[in-house]
Amino acid sequence: MDLSMLKPGNRARITSIGVAGPLKRRLMDMGVLVGEEIKLVKIAPLGDPVEVDIKSYRLSLRKSEAQAIGVEVLDV
Amino acid sequence: MxxxxxxxxxxxxxxxxxxxxxxxxxxxxxxxxxxxxxxxxxxxxxxxxxxxxxxxxxxxxxxxxxxxxxxxxxxxxxxxxxxxxxxxxxxxxxxxxxxxxxxxxxxxxxxxxxxxxxxxxxxxxxxxxxxxxxxxxxxxxxxxxxxxxxxxxxxxxxxxxxxxxxxxxxxxxxxxxxxxxxDPERHKPHDVSYGPDIDQAANNVLERLGSELAPVPDEYPLRWLAIRLVEQDERISGLFDERTVRIVQDATEHLRSAHGSDLESLVADARYAVANGVAHQVLKKPATAKVELTEKIDSVVLNRFWGIPIFLAAMWFLFKLTFDISTPFMDWMDTVIGVVSAWAGAGLAAIGASEWISSLVIDGIIAGVGTVFVFLPIILAMMFFVTLLEGTGYMARAAFIMDRAMRSIGLHGKSFIPLLMGFGCNVPSIYATRTLENPKDKVLTALLVPYMSCGARLPVYVLFTAAFFATNQGTVLWSLYVLGIVVAMIMGLIFKRTLFRGEPAPAFVMELPPYRMPSFKSLMIHTWEKGRHFVVKAGTWILLASIVVWVLYSLPWGAEKHDTLLGRTGQAVAPVLAPLGFGDWQAGASLVTGVVAKEVVVSTMGEIYAPAAVGEEPAEEEAVPTFGEGVTEIATGLVTAVGDSAMGVLSSVGITSIAVEEPGDDGLLGSLKGTFSPLSAFAFMVFVLLYVPCMIVLVAMRQEFGSWKWAGVSVATTFAAAWVVTFIVYQGGSLLGIGV
Missing domain, CATH: 3.40.50.300 (P-loop containing nucleotide triphosphate hydrolases)
Structure with a gap:
């Protein structure tokens, strides 16, 4: 299960981050860390990117970036 | 990076x-x-x-x-x-x-x-x-x-x-x-602890580096350096030789065996743990959070169905507003320059300056300075709105909405606004690329901006459509704007596969900040600084270019138009343009002067296509305004401009904002009809749409990217695109026998 599969409103916990290099660093700096709780808030009108809530702020990610973030859903 | x-x-x-x-x-x-x-x-x-x-x-x-x-x-x-x-x-x-x-x-x-x-x-x-x-x-x-x-x-x-x-x-x-x-000693911050393992590893690194006499760049704080080495900060590791990197590798062995090899994540986690610990300790949030304003606004402006229409309407409104506000002031600047030119002319005549000197001062220097100031209102207006969009947080939403569409041509969601603004004027668009974070995104956006048909190109279209396509002016105009967009998309794909090939797409990962109202003072300071920069930094180059064009246009002094440097340049470029359908020197010469600003193509054509009909004499001598008259004219002009600008804010629909002066020159229309066919006229408009950005855009690119490199790339690629597309249009049209 990865972040891009969540539906708006779903909460999940990050289990893995499958990227390396600058993108990984950027994600870490923005607080996207393994073990962190994340909520999918919105999907952009054209279907991509997505908006998530993490560390009580709003972050947007492209679906391709969200696919690299493994999650387990907390509630549906 | x-x-x-x-x-x-x-x-x-x-x-x-x-x-x-x-x-x-x-x-x-x-x-x-x-x-x-x-x-x-x-x-x-x-x-x-x-x-x-x-x-x-x-x-x-x-x-x-x-x-x-x-x-x-x-x-x-x-x-x-x-x-x-x-x-x-x-x-x-x-x-x-x-x-x-x-x-x-x-x-x-x-x-x-x-x-x-x-x-x-x-x-x-x-x-x-x-x-x-x-x-x-x-x-x-x-x-x-x-x-x-x-x-x-x-x-x-x-x-x-x-x-x-x-x-x-x-x-x-x-x-x-x-x-x-x-009292810096008393206020020295605590050494933040990242837990025994990381702290120990950092100490190990320091000790080993010290005991093995590894050269350490002494300008860096040591503990900072040690932590950066532990987390394998590539840039800091790059400062050391291989031996030292091995020493660091050894010194962090324990950490690696205990926590795995991903020390980067380990240190980031530790930092967040400290931040989290402090935040938890000191922050009390109310038990139930209110639904925040930001969420309410976003539920409307980012709505699946209405999000895009609202966005496009808002952008269109803002675009209109920018031009309605600034156009009257641009016209006013023209008035001021007219008065100043007249004064200068009278003054120079009074001190007995020769004709060529007064021409240099008026047509070269004052015209050049004038160009800088005519652009100032629109740059200020546009920078104001771009700063406002960023300051309020809407820019990030615009990127969120448009990213999917922009990405297909290798751009970022935030590229949309500079490109849209380009339809008004390309110059502030180049400055607006600053809202993009990644240098690659900035450059690519700036390279595509010139394909957006700016307001200065409109007078050329108006002249030619009036001469050749009077019955379907609208369709022809529309087709040109669309063609510009299509060419931009093709060029975007080409750049993605050539100039930027192999470079990974920059990360999008972007904060959607809460909506906030930026302070007016902050907006004004930012806008003013942009304008000041444009005048000071770009002004010099624009003045220089204006003098160069004057030299081309006027020397040798007193020569027939055909024999001036410009005429000769026109003759030199004619063979290049011949396959495109307009191989006479006049067309070439007009296009050369169009580099100053595209609408100059029209005035140059007016002078070199219909010399006999209009008469060589520099029109009727305009009466030089007295000082009082001049000041009055400038002042009333300003009042009118403020009024018009305010009206512009009120009027919200219609495309009338971009002032189009109907070419009243029947002599020119006649000579154009004698020289161009409908097909070659259309080809000429296509060429004007696509060929090299005006010099002000090029100067702005130099200013934004620190060298002439990207301005040069822009000249080369736009020219190539213009030539190829016009060639296809003209030769294709000829083959099919359309409008020949």
Missing amino acids: SDSNTTVIARKPSAAVSTGKLRVAFAGNPNSGKSTLINAIAGTRLHVGNWPGVTVEMKEASFTHNGHRIDLVDLPGTYSLSPYSQEEVIAADYLAKEKPDVIVNVVDATNLERNLYLTVQLLELGIPTVIALNIHDEAEKKGYRIDTKGIEKSLGVTVVATSAVRKTGLDELLDAVVSTAD
Whole structure:
């Protein structure tokens, strides 16, 4: 299960981050860390990117970036 | 982006401390209200420039507070001090090498944990730090209770609650800076602990480096260096030789065996753990959070169905507004220049200046300066709105909405606004590419801006459609705008596969900050600085280019148009243009002058196509206005402009904003009809649409990208695109026998 599969409103916990290099660093700096709780808030009108809530702020990610973030859903 | 260039900031540390000057660096997250805070503190004393060698904005100010001289530097807003973006490298390098006397860390009180993540990294540097707990009023409104003393106790720094909007805490902040600098030892921040394993590894690294006499660049704080080495910061590792890197590898062996090889994540986790710990300890949130304004607005403007229509309508409205506001002032600038030219002409005649000197002054120098000032209103208006979009947080939403569409041609969501603005004027669009973070995105957007058909190209279309397509003017116009967009898309794909081939797509990962109203003062300072920069930096180049064109146009003095340098240039380029359907020297010469600004094509054509009909004499001598008349004309012009501009704000529909003057020159229409066929006329318009950006755009590119390189690439690629597309249009049309 990865972040891009969540539906708006779903909460999940990050289990893995499958990227390396600058993108990984950027994600870490923005607080996207393994073990962190994340909520999918919105999907952009054209279907991509997505908006998530993490560390009580709003972050947007492209679906391709969200696919690299493994999650387990907390509630549906 | 792991640029191993370590000398981004070449400035030597000044002898500030000894002379009683305090060097204070402001660091903080983007959207932490840092700019507004600095504007509130330093106001008009701010000097805006660029960091050496890069196009990242640097703000500085010098002022006195309670008898202490303070030199303030604003570091680029960053989430971290990682070496992955220009901004981060600049901030990290400045802090580590220049070692300011005090760091003011601007922290968004409404977003404590993520902001403290940067704080923790700043504290690693061991520089006395003061935290400005900013946007404190908003946090209170949300019901947050933040124990500032608690932060002070756990981090060892002074904390001052500030609100830039309400102007509270500003004096207290500067007081704290001064008293911190007075006694730096007492205000040294605590060494942040990342737990025994990481701390031990950092100590190991330091010990091993010391005992094995590895050369260590001495300008960096040691503990900071050690932690950066432990987390395998590529840029810092790159400063050391291989032996040292091996020593570090050895020294972190234990850490690796205990926690796996991903030390980067380990250290980031540890930093966040510290930030989280502090935030938990000091922050009390109300049990039930209110549905926030930001959420309410977003549920409308980012709605699946209405999001795009609302966005497009808003952009169209803003676009209209920009031009309705600035066009009257641009016309007024024209009036001013007309009056000044007339005065100058009379003055020069009075002192007996020869004809060519007065031509040089009026048509070369004053016209050149005039060009700079005519562009000023639209640049100010557009920069104002772009700054407003960014300051309110809507720019990030625009990127969110448009990213999917823009990405298909290799662009970023934020590219949309500069490109859209390009339909009005390409020049501010180039400046607006600054809203993009990644240098590659900036350059690519700037390279595509010239394909957006700007207002200056319209007079050319109007002239030619009036002559050849009077019955379907609208369709022809429309087809040109669409063609520009299509060519931009094709060029985007080509650039993606050539110039930027192999480069990974820059990460999108972008904060959607809460909506906020930026302070008016902050907006004005920013807008004014942009305008000032344009005049000062671009002005010189534009003046130079204007003189060059005057030389082409006028020399040899008194020669027939055909034999001037311009005429000869026209003849020289004619063979290149012949396959496109307009191989006469007049067309070539008009296109050459069009590089100044595209509408100049029309006036040049007016002069060189219909000389006999209109008469060579420089029209009837216009009466030179007296000083009083001139001043009156300028003043009434300004009043009219303000009025029109205000009306422009009110009128909200219709495309009338871009003033189109109908070419009243029947002589010119006649000669054009004699020279062009409908097909070659259309081909000529296509060429004008696509060929090289005007010199002002090129100067703006040089200014934004620090060298002529990308301006050169732009000239080469637009010219190539224009030639190929026009060739296809003309030759294809000829083959099919359309409009020949």
